[in-house]
Amino acid sequence: MIKHLITYLTCVASLAVFVSLPAAQEPKRKFLVGFSQCNNSEPWRQAMNAAAKTEAAKHKDIELVFSDAAQDSAKQVADVENFLTQKIDLLIISPNEAKPLTKVVKKVFDAGIPVVVLDRSIEGESYTCFIGADNTEIGKAAGEWIAKTLNGKGKIVELKGLMGSTPTHHRSKGFRDAIAKFKDIEIVHEAEAKWLRDEARTQFEHALAANNKIDLVYAHNDPMAIGAYLAAKAAGREKEMLFVGIDALPGKDGGAQAVIDGKLAVTFLYPNCGKEAVETALKILNKEKFERKIQLQTATVTKENAADFANPEKKK
Amino acid sequence: MGSRARNLERFYPALVLALVFSIAWIASPPDRKTGASIFVTPENLLKLLRQVSEIGILAIGETLVILSAGIDLSIGSVLGASSMVSAYLLVDGAYSAPVAVAGGLATGLAFGMMNGMLVVWLRIQPFVATLATFGAARGVARLIKENASIGLDESQGGFLIIGRSFRETAAWIRSEEIPNSAAKALSDFATIPAAIFLSIGLISAFVLAKTRFGRTVYAIGGNAEASRLAGLPVRRNLLLIYAICGILAGLAGVIHCAQLEQANPVDGEGYELRAIAAVAIGGTLLTGGRGGVFSTMAGVLTLGCLSSILGIRNVRAETQLILIAIILILAVKLPEWILKLAQRTNRNT
Incomplete structure (x- = not known):
């Protein structure tokens, strides 16, 4: 019985040492x-x-x-x-x-x-503090850019995020409010693509089949805009229209890179508040002044400035 | 294997729990102010009981089914459906708390009966039958509010106490304001969900050990055909087993809804697998006939200790998944190895 106990305790001790090793190194x-x-x-x-x-x-x-x-x-x-x-x-x-x-x-x-x-x-x-971005504002910025770029005239396809989710609702509302006064801008097709690239590709194939002329695709996020681009490319129609996304994520797979590559005409930054969160946390902890509600602004990401967003580490 | 080894086998789950608990104790980071262990404090252990209560109740129901050599994959979806039904009755129907609880339990019972009937009357394999219910119950959960969630508020206080601490419950009964005191008593951390989990565990253990129904469960899992030939009401008992498992999933759904003060149609996704993992860590064989409720509770607590210590130590979520997989395998094998090793050393001396 004692031997059982010794074996058991040895196991416990060795495992515990193994688990607690990283603790010793933490500064x-x-x-x-x-x-x-x-x-x-x-x-x-x-x-x-x-x-x-x-x-x-x-x-x-x-x-x-x-x-x-x-x-x-x-x-x-x-x-x-x-x-x-x-x-x-x-x-x-x-x-x-x-x-x-x-x-x-x-x-x-x-x-x-x-x-x-x-x-x-x-x-x-x-x-203590709320930091966020306003999706309606972003939708509005996209709508205004689109109206200006199309000179107030064109056929648009809207690819939506998951129905029932708040960002979908807001990104759609801001966009529609912004283009409402342009009578010649027409939304010829809208579909739920659930934020996903593959779903957007399928949905946009339907849109392509139903419309022989499309001037612009407005997708509620970059992966869906890229999905639409892939569908148009497969049909040989990618030159016919512009692709607009939202988020402007960094990295090789992100929307900013897709702008550099010429797949998307533009994308709008949905600021991620990670940096601002830590900055504000430090202010609070050091008892400095801070704002209780911080709303982050979007940015229009085109070919000219996309490199800054694709690789934010390098940005000064 | 002698009878002595058989006897020792009953203590495997407790051994694994003690092992994981000891590791967690030693590996716990010290309190940043007092230097004491932060894992083994009454508060944290009571929190842990609350955290495992839903999975624990699901796992107890699952234990019955697995003891009878079946499996129930539907419990996570049933939890979601029952949670939605309760919230719907409370908010959209403006019914009282008891009606909402009854509605949640009835939803669980209905899906449990569906499982039982598919298995017993249509003779569909439990895996396939409960896979069908898994989909159906999720569909019902999503249909109720067209995929939207339902939020509760303080006007449903009578229902919300099911998910709260003893002190909040006492305050609600006496309809007093809950003061925000810095001095926390144990009644702040002892919760109704934990109490329900422990009571259900004790009751089920008693039923399994002391009643004819309980012994029949083991007999069916050991050999259904022999049990039938011996004149045991196999079909009736199987139906009852799935019904109980369903009701317990319904109960877990009610608790889930009360704890989160909201029902969401996707709630409970993947919970069935966590419950089955707890049963397996508890040493109940998936082939049926061997194991028990206390073993399962030990399994549930083992998983709870593990996720608590990994959480407290800020182990990455991705790494946690891998570590839990390793523990699952070790939990099933380690006690056996230790005993073998011990027996060999005994023989050599």
Whole structure:
């Protein structure tokens, strides 16, 4: 029996040493900041995490730790609870959904820990700072660019994100408001492409079949605009029209690169607030002045400036 | 294998749980102010119980089905459907909390009966039958509000206490304001979902061990044909097993809805696999007949400890998935290896 115990304890001890090794190497920073991300598998959120990491690396005082809820609100509640257990000094959270996260965020806030909420809001006022961008404004910027570029006349196809999701609604509304006064701009076809490149390709094939002339495709994100481009290219009609996307993500697969490559005519930045979140967190922790609600501005990304967005690390 | 080894086998799940718990204890980072372990505090352990309660209740139902040599893939979808039905009754129907709870449980029962009837009457293999229900229940969840979610608010307080702490519940019953005090008592962390999970566990363990129904479950899983020839009501009991599993999934859905104060048609996706993993880590054989509810609860807590310590240590989500896979395999094999090793050392001396 004692031998059982010894074998067992040896196993426990060796595993424990293995698990706790990284702990010994962690440097002690002044502030521990928990970043609760709702879904790491979205490219836009990866860009947000990367921007936050890059910004945090510039400051000695701050240690940033991440959690990923993989689009599960229940998991995100547990993630925030784990941060509480770790006694973080500040919480940055991009909530998966407002309602289910409100209670746990309030718990953090009521415990005297500042909370920076990103992108999607929570209910009530139990947070220190909100940073986000306005999708209606972005849709409007796209609509205005389109009206100007087409000289107020043309046939447009609109490829929408997931129906019932707020960004889809806002990106569509802003765009339609902006083009409403141009009588000669006509939306000849609209379809739900669910934010996906392959779905957009299929949907745009239908649009191509139904319309022998299309001047412009407005897609609610870059992957859908690229999907439409692929469909048009397969039909030999990609020169006939312009492709407009939203997001302007960095990287080889991102929308900014697609503008450089000439696939998209333009894309509009949906700012990811990662950098601003860390900046604001530091201001709060150092008791400096900060704005309670920060709305980030979009940017028009064309061939001239796309390189800055495709590779933000190089941008000065 | 002697009877002594058989006896020891019953303690495998507890052994694995103790192992993971000890690792978590040692690997826990110290409190940044006091230097004490932050994993083993009453607060964190009570939080952990709350975090595992839904999967725990699902896994208990799944244990019954697996003991009978079946499998139920539908429980995650049923959780989603029952959660939507409860919220729909509360918000769109403006019904009271008991009606909403009954509605959620009835949804679970209906899908459980559907599973049972497909398996017993149409003789469809459990995997296929419950795969059909898996799709159907998700469809129902999404149809109720055309893919939209339903949010609850404080006016549904009677329902929300199902997902809350004891102190909040007491405050609601006495209809007092909940003060925001810095001094947290244990009643802030002891929660109704955790209490329901533990009670369901105790009741199911009792039913399995002490009733005729319980013994029949094991007999069916051991050999359904022999049980039938021995005159046991196999078909009736199978129906009952799937119905119970369905009701428990419905109950988990009600708790889910109350905890998140919202029902979303995609809720519970993948939960069935986590429940099955907990059952497997608990050592219940997927071929039926061997295992039990306490083993499953140990399995649930093992997974809970693991995800808690990995979360507290900020292990990347991607790495967590891989580590949990390794633990799943080790949990099934490690106790056996340790015992073999121990027996060999005993023999050599």
